[in-house]
Amino acid sequence: MGVRERQRRVQLYRGQIPSPGRPTVAWRADRVRLWVAIASGEKTEDACAAAGVSGPVGFRWFRHAGGVNPCLPSEVSGRYLSFAEREDIAMLHAQRLSAREIARRLGRSPSTISRELRRNASTRTYRLEYKASIAQWHAERRARRPKVAKLASNERLRKYVQDRLSGEVCTAEGVPVGPAGPVWKGRNKPHRGDRRWVTAWSPEQIANRLKVEFPDDESMRVSLEAIYQARYIEGRGALKRELVTCLRTGRALRVPRARNRQKAWGHVTKDVLITERPDDVEDRLVPGHWEGDLIIGLQRSAIGTLVERTTRFTMLVHLPREDGYGVIPRTKNGPALAGYGAITMKDALANTMTTLPEQLRRSLTWDRGKELSAHAQFKVETGIPVYFADPHSPWQRGTNENTNGLLHQYFPKGTDLARWSDEEVQAVAQALNSRPRKILGWRTPAEAFDEQLRSFQQAGGATPP
Numbered sequence: 314m315g316v317r318e319r320q321r322r323v324q325l326y327r328g329q330i331p332s333p334g335r336p337t338v339a340w341r342a343d344r345v346r347l348w349v350a351i352a353s354g355e356k357t358e359d360a361c362a363a364a365g366v367s368g369p370v371g372f373r374w375f376r377h378a379g380g381v382n383p384c385l386p387s388e389v390s391g392r393y394l395s396f397a398e399r400e401d402i403a404m405l406h407a408q409r410l411s412a413r414e415i416a417r418r419l420g421r422s423p424s425t426i427s428r429e430l431r432r433n434a435s436t437r438t439y440r441l442e443y444k445a446s447i448a449q450w451h452a453e454r455r456a457r458r459p460k461v462a463k464l465a466s467n468e469r470l471r472k473y474v475q476d477r478l479s480g481e482v483c484t485a486e487g488v489p490v491g492p493a494g495p496v497w498k499g500r501n502k503p504h505r506g507d508r509r510w511v512t513a514w515s516p517e518q519i520a521n522r523l524k525v526e527f528p529d530d531e532s533m534r535v536s537l538e539a540i541y542q543a544r545y546i547e548g549r550g551a552l553k554r555e556l557v558t559c560l561r562t563g564r565a566l567r568v569p570r571a572r573n574r575q576k577a578w579g580h581v582t583k584d585v586l587i588t589e590r591p592d593d594v595e596d597r598l599v600p601g602h603w604e605g606d607l608i609i610g611l612q613r614s615a616i617g618t619l620v621e622r623t624t625r626f627t628m629l630v631h632l633p634r635e636d637g638y639g640v641i642p643r644t645k646n647g648p649a650l651a652g653y654g655a656i657t658m659k660d661a662l663a664n665t666m667t668t669l670p671e672q673l674r675r676s677l678t679w680d681r682g683k684e685l686s687a688h689a690q691f692k693v694e695t696g697i698p699v700y701f702a703d704p705h706s707p708w709q710r711g712t713n714e715n716t717n718g719l720l721h722q723y724f725p726k727g728t729d730l731a732r733w734s735d736e737e738v739q740a741v742a743q744a745l746n747s748r749p750r751k752i753l754g755w756r757t758p759a760e761a762f763d764e765q766l767r768s769f770q771q772a773g774g775a776t777p778p
Contacts, residue, residue: 341453342396345385347371351569352382379545379554380567394421394429394452399445402429406443463535464543464552470533474540475552477519478559480512497555502563511559516540541567580686581701587678587709590700594676597623600765601675604713605662607632607684608720610730613651615684616738617661620716621673624761625750627716629742630661631735652731659687663695671696672769678702678710719745 343364350360361371394402398419405415412430416423433448464471481489491510495503502508514522516537527533543552544560545567557565583589594602600623607615617630632652662685666674678700679685688699702709723741724730746759753761 341385344374344383347374348382348385351375354569376566377546379542380569381542381545382569393456394425396445396449399429399433399448399452402426403443403445403448406430462543463539467532470535471552473523473533474519474535474543475556477512477514477522478552478556482510482512494558497558499554499565501565502558508558508563513559513561515561580683580688581681585688585699585701587700587702590676590678594622594678599675600624601673602678603666603674603676604678604710605685606680606710606713606717607653607682608717608724608730610724610726610728612729612731614729614731615651615653616720616724616730616733617653617658617665618713618717618720619662619665619677620713621758621762622712624758624765625712625716625753626758626762627742627745628665629720629738630665631733631738632657632661633735634731653684655684655687658684659691659694663691666697667695670766670769673765676700678713680710716745 343366347360347364347366350363351357355363357371357375358368361368364371398421401419402415405418412427413423415421416426419426429448430443433451434443435447464474482491483489492507494507494509519540520535520537523533523535540552544554544556554565557563593599600621602622603619604622605617605619607617609615614634615632617632619628619630620626634652635654635657662677666677674695674697676698679688679702681701681704685691685699685701692698707714720741723744724733743759746762747757749755749757
């Protein structure tokens, strides 16, 4: 029997493969390790490292699954050959051992080995070669059991779910109202942008309302998890992925519960909590302790605010957008071009606060924003310790919150703050520091701050800038 004839017989035995594509770069065990790490709360980059796969591969698996854990069992049933066994079969087969001898050494049935050598051999080579990687690929491809989703097979049920998810909001006369909304690009809801007005029933509301409207029709039943999976998982064939914009969260991918339980302020450690701040900060008798925050505007524009607790002196930090903003496409983990990335913010604060004498830069209390996640480098460069307020506790930075309220007279919410130059921003700071304050005995913050500077100069301190 010729080589070509043997290839045809093997192809006929295992059936036609309709464009299976190239073999996968990782096996089922790698997917299991990836999802175990994700379920424990690890970030996708760390989960890829734990699974031993590259970042693009892990992100592709997560995206195709819609963030939904497929809940694969950790081990394949012993009824099936494992990848390690296939490696042993390939090695022993290359040594010209018979199928019975290979079966005896592996503790398997001879028919299992002979069937494996026929079904999963490579037929695109000149001779029938058995490779463990190709065989594992064929086995995993054949083991898939795609189950047709109920929403895909029941058109009436699918239409009901879609109408409750993405139905139009109409007036009493039946006229649709509301903005059209942005074009779906596979990302989350637009930041500070209009979303299309839809009925937007939640999956839980839909699943339970079906029982009320169709009490005797068992075909009109679907679980809320089935609706979620139909929207998030690619290839389900039931609902379009863009319907995730009809969710109230508008997320393009689901977030594992373990990640939801994680704190969003990973840059805040125990040694920089506000409870570690010196006690003399509270009584406001010692100058040089500052409070800071950002004023956020449209299109990721911002202005930094710094307020001295004793004199209420305000310093504004100009944060222009970086070169390429609006021109370079936004990329995941790409450069922060909005003007208040961690490094940009650290440098801007350092340039502003190092103009002060050392006695007037004792500490800085900041909100929990990630814009100051480089606070350790900031402390090394400037010598100013940074402390972070507790979550949802604006009263711990009451002076700064009050000042931000005054600044909204000049920089209203919902406006683009990047259009103002540094000279214009400093003019607003000067105007604010020139207002008399009741707390200062009707002196201005500029006068109180200048008094502190002169007292340090007379005591032999640093010369004011």
